[in-house]
Amino acid sequence: MGFDENHTHCSLLFEPGTALTVYPEDTPDLSQYVEFIVFFSGGKDSVACVLHLLELGVSPAKIEIHHHLIDGNEGKNFMDWPVTTDYCRKFAQAFGIRFVMTWRVGGFEREMLRENSPTAPVMVPQEDGTMVATGGKGPNGTRRKFPQACMDIQTRWCSGYTKIDVGARYLTSTARFHDGQKRLILTGERAEESPSRAKYETFFKHAKDKRHSKTSKRHLDHWRAVHRWSESEVWSIMERHGVNPHPAYWIGYSRCSCAGCIFVGNDNWATLKFIAPKMFNSIAAYETAFGMTMHRKLNVNQRADAGTVMPMAQRYGQIAMRKEYLEPILVSDWKLPTGAFKANGGKF
């Protein structure tokens, strides 16, 4: 495998019948970067970003798979699938790639319950492996409500507070990023997911770039590496590498978001109530306590009642609800999971 002399066209060859997706005009010159940090949820689009880098000839030694713990690191799963962190860790191990985690203390639930208090600090790893708290000294504020399912990131605060801001803190407070060398940050948003995502730029200077600083240069570019890919192209790259998708896709979810994502549909709520009643009831109890539902009109119990439990919920729900991922990451008899090409996970 390799690049042409302009380092823009991949010259990888595959067996007939497989497809390599490369949009050369979207692909930066990867040879200039010392490190590639993939913000990785465990969902298919983040998996595709890593596999795409590998197909483009990037050494696993230069890649970091970076996962944000939505529920923090205190052991409780309030919104996210318990298995997600270990699935991400084992995916990284399978490809010999470094795995790093960051999180906001207390995660989603603590931020949601904030009452006249500042948002919690973010835990960031140091070079020696220890974790250090940064931030947490902001102004007092009160939420006491779920994020609302809308495009306004202020109202839909969960992505910002549990992922985007956590990633930003990592980039600004990690010493090695201030050496002036070029680093590429990758995320897996795709245009097909929504009209607003379709308008996103594909390659640009990262929001936390400080390449022109006189004192501490931080050179960060941001590449949405699969922005133009279709869902079919994403599954195709997973098939080429034999990557077993996250259990959520096997249950029937079309997206591997939080288990209780504010965007999911009625069938997802019926399924979550069936496979994770404790988690479901805790979300339902907060809707009652806040006097405000996630959805504009219906509470999660009404939505579950209006939905149907997904057929594979029993078998794969158990896998998704374990903290340890015991299934193989790489399989030789790759199959499309149940949730592929279904819209029941909701589109943004």
Ligand code: SF4
């Ligand atoms: S997956 Fe859904 S609930 Fe979780 S952070 Fe993203 S938008 Fe919020």
